[in-house]
Amino acid sequence: EVGLGLSCSSITIQLLQTDLWSKFNDLGTEMIITKNGRRMFPVVKVGLRDLHPHKTYMVYLDMIAVDTRRYRYVYPSSRWMVAGTGEPLGDHSPYIHPDSPSTGAQWMAAPSIAFDRLKLTNNKTRLTKGQIILHSMQKYQPRIWVQEVDPSTTCADLPSFINPSQAESASFPETTFITVTAYQNQQITRLKIDSNPFAKGFRDTTKQKE
């Protein structure tokens, strides 16, 4: 309901690193999911404003299924095409930002609230904490929630305190992505290798021959 990335009814949730997200979005963002869980790249980072400094809030993230289709990368045209009907997104508990709960002043003082520890997986069975289960080759979009909670809320209580009807949320079109288990578009691979310190292509493997 927010869409343009600015204001909710009262709380402001702003997407950061919009340039990076847009660069990926132009190529058709591919997000890798693996059995053991893979971090997102780009990372979802937001800034918060217009919270009450003294009140306590939780911040969490869940995924929206953009549609119910399955996609396929077609090589001659190098484009993503619809390839049948996908599976519905299962009910998943949201990823709670590890700084939760914190006061409004603390959230607003942070220059960037990053969801860099979140991992995406295709492993339906083992439900590891901090991971969100998605289906491969489908289109999703992250959504950020901000919810006021009682100051005595602890991490252990958090899941039961989540109540979207009492929370405000925002989602950003430039963060839409298609899940893959291996990159399809080599331009995406190159862009990620250039942006992510962990992502470096292989060197020459003939060195063992010496």
Add this chain to the structure above:
Amino acid sequence: EVGLGLSCSSITIQLLQTDLWSKFNDLGTEMIITKNGRRMFPVVKVGLRDLHPHKTYMVYLDMIAVDTRRYRYVYPSSRWMVAGTGEPLGDHSPYIHPDSPSTGAQWMAAPSIAFDRLKLTNNKTRLTKGQIILHSMQKYQPRIWVQEVDPSTTCADLPSFINPSQAESASFPETTFITVTAYQNQQITRLKIDSNPFAKGFRDTTKQKE
């Protein structure tokens, strides 16, 4: 003023891992300090109780100079002996626990509040954040502070909010240590290698001949 590790006037600060600390203390705990900063081992870990669930607290740690002497490890007897007068402990800003500030409920819900990121250094010039400057070959003791603060306190405000006169503290005799730049007592080395996954002795270095 607390000493036995139980109650302050109202807030309870309990040292955890007392067995490990006592084991080191029996041998004369040596704590390595380096130019770039070295983590403590053992790590100071505490549990908190009797806080007000809704109130906001900061938790921080500083060091007490146990005495003004300099020590030396004497090999024939394998014991630490007094070796002159040391330098006074400089005024240092305390190490603020990274979960600060949090509500009483959050602190009490934590099974262990660990100061594992704190680093000790002998580098007087460059004051890197998260490090405490100590003098080598002197005797110190960590002290834990708990201070109630305004809920709108942010991380940026923290140093100016620190006011020991409004805080309660505790210190534990079994955490006393002597600073070194290299281990003196080989039993301490062995004990740490057995306890710390990062501390492994060197393997045979002749492999390059092969």
Add this chain to the structure above:
DNA sequence: ATGTTTCCACCTAGGTGAAAACTT
């Protein structure tokens, strides 16, 4: 000489794309 500090090869820990393996 001897006591003290710095430097560095060896670890742990864990993220990543490409090759290999697995489907259908």
Add this chain to the structure above:
DNA sequence: AAGTTTTCACCTAGGTGGAAACAT
């Protein structure tokens, strides 16, 4: 054969004791 997933060697990042260097 072609599409999809798993595995794994190669990275980054950073903690650690011992050897080497530095004092005095």
